[in-house]
Amino acid sequence: xxxxxxxxxxxxxxxxxxxxxxxxxxxxxxxxxxxxxxxxxxxxxxxxxxxxxxxxxxxxxxxxxxxxxxxxxxxxxxxxxxxxxxxxxxxxxxxxxxxxxxxxxxxxxxxxxxxxxxxxxxxxxxxxxxxxxxxxxxxxxxxxxxxxxxxxxxxxxxxxxxxxxxxxxxxxxxxxxxxxxxxxxxxxxxxxxxxxxxxxxxxxxxxxxxxxxxxxxxxxxxxxxxxxxxxxxxxxxxxxxxxxxxxxxxxxxxxxxxxxxxxxxxxxxxxxxxxxxxxxxxxxxxxxxxxxxx
Amino acid sequence: xxxxxxxxxxxxxxxxxxxxxxxxxxxxxxxxxxxxxxxxxxxxxxxxxxxxxxxxxxxxxxxxxxxxxxxxxxxxxxxxxxxxxxxxxxxxxxxxxxx
Ligand SMILES: Cc1ncc(C[n+]2csc(CCOP(=O)(O)OP(=O)(O)O)c2C)c(N)n1
Ligand code: SF4
Ligand code: SF4
Ligand code: SF4
Ligand SMILES: [Mg+2]
Numbered sequence: 001x002x003x004x005x006x007x008x009x010x011x012x013x014x015x016x017x018x019x020x021x022x023x024x025x026x027x028x029x030x031x032x033x034x035x036x037x038x039x040x041x042x043x044x045x046x047x048x049x050x051x052x053x054x055x056x057x058x059x060x061x062x063x064x065x066x067x068x069x070x071x072x073x074x075x076x077x078x079x080x081x082x083x084x085x086x087x088x089x090x091x092x093x094x095x096x097x098x099x100x101x102x103x104x105x106x107x108x109x110x111x112x113x114x115x116x117x118x119x120x121x122x123x124x125x126x127x128x129x130x131x132x133x134x135x136x137x138x139x140x141x142x143x144x145x146x147x148x149x150x151x152x153x154x155x156x157x158x159x160x161x162x163x164x165x166x167x168x169x170x171x172x173x174x175x176x177x178x179x180x181x182x183x184x185x186x187x188x189x190x191x192x193x194x195x196x197x198x199x200x201x202x203x204x205x206x207x208x209x210x211x212x213x214x215x216x217x218x219x220x221x222x223x224x225x226x227x228x229x230x231x232x233x234x235x236x237x238x239x240x241x242x243x244x245x246x247x248x249x250x251x252x253x254x255x256x257x258x259x260x261x262x263x264x265x266x267x268x269x270x271x272x273x274x275x276x277x278x279x280x281x282x283x284x285x286x287x288x289x290x291x292x293x294x
Numbered sequence: 295x296x297x298x299x300x301x302x303x304x305x306x307x308x309x310x311x312x313x314x315x316x317x318x319x320x321x322x323x324x325x326x327x328x329x330x331x332x333x334x335x336x337x338x339x340x341x342x343x344x345x346x347x348x349x350x351x352x353x354x355x356x357x358x359x360x361x362x363x364x365x366x367x368x369x370x371x372x373x374x375x376x377x378x379x380x381x382x383x384x385x386x387x388x389x390x391x392x393x
Binding site: 013017049053179 | 311
């Protein structure tokens with residue numbers, strides 16, 4: 001595949017070394033190209049963009065209050081429509097997991113229900129990282145955060161499925177560790193009319209507790225253990241992505257301990273948590289199997 | 295029909311000025327920088343535009359897709375992802391004196 005050469009983020013941003021979100025955003029903007037207007041709520045991505053008056057991206061980005069990303073995207077689209085520019089310019093909403101699965105969920109649901117022609121991307125670092133690691137609805141079972149000091153007691157919310165239930169033309173999962181897959185999904189989304197939702201796992205070295213050099217390795221383990229399958233749902237039809245195909249066979253899945261054990265946020269996991277994870281992953285894949293057969 | 299960046303900014307009434315080094319020269323965050331062994335590097339050896347994993351995976355976009363690949367040390371944060379993702383271990387992270 002030929003990736004666009006041009007970069008849309010100027011170097012020297014405030015993102016941490018080894019940030020999964022930074023790589024995801026870099027790839028997404030490459031895939032969507034210069035005729036894109038973004039909107040971003042309070043998050044690490046705001047910090048990447050920089051201080052008031054300056055911006056580290058070549059594209060224009062509207063910074064919007066935490067709960068309002070979907071509404072802001074609808075507003076941008078409305079103004080583009082009024083100017084007859086809505087076919088030419090892609091509206092991209094980019095929010096964290098807190099901004100998507102918790103506080104922004106109603107604005108997103110509303111925008112999608114109105115049929116807003118936009119791409120909504122959630123980069124999922126599985127907690128409120130910008131404010132120092134508080135749990136979100138997307139924090140996984142057992143993970144430490146400052147608000148779950150004993151480890152989170154519930155699984156993460158299945159946000160892609162919630163979006164799918166809105167009956168939109170395109171839903172996909174992606175992962176910072178598979179930039180080509182991610183790039184293709186954004187390219188595809190740009191060509192589809194209507195609401196598109198892409199949920200991307202974003203390993204975060206300080207928040208998850210691992211060495212910045214291992215961002216890609218850890219992202220890969222999330223796939224290889226079967227914890228974060230890559231797929232697309234196009235007009236209601238489920239497609240398992242190439243990088244996750246072999247995981248249909250249970251024997252090809254790595255033990256979940258390989259993934260959990262590589263991160264400090266999972267440091268004190270008991271046997272019960274491991275058992276719960278194995279059940280969770282088995283269930284996830286049973287459902288995938290069923291959907292493929294349909 | 296409008297298509298320049300300035301016009302798009304006007305549509306949003308935006309006042310942000312795009313800048314390089316918004317957070318300063320982030321290369322100063324770490325003195326560890328990737329050193330590429332050109333005897334091992336695939337595009338250098340083959341003369342072909344192949345591999346460039348280092349370019350692909352760098353979150354900062356500070357490695358060039360050129361033969362040989364070059365690192366912009368002014369902004370490289372020294373994460374070491376390029377070293378990990380080089381398929382032939384051509385990259386090592388070394389202490390480099392930074393201004
Ligand atoms: C209404 C409101 N509540 C709280 C905050 C403080 N705040 C800013 S960013 C943030 C965390 C965002 O978490 P997430 O959306 O997951 O993005 P991340 O920081 O992890 O990238 C919080 C709580 C805010 N800006 N506005
Ligand atoms: S805290 Fe995590 S997501 Fe936020 S900038 Fe740092 S590495 Fe990226
Ligand atoms: S060390 Fe990190 S920031 Fe520096 S060139 Fe390698 S991948 Fe990019
Ligand atoms: S990843 Fe390694 S072999 Fe490939 S281009 Fe970079 S330095 Fe050369
Ligand atoms: Mg988050």
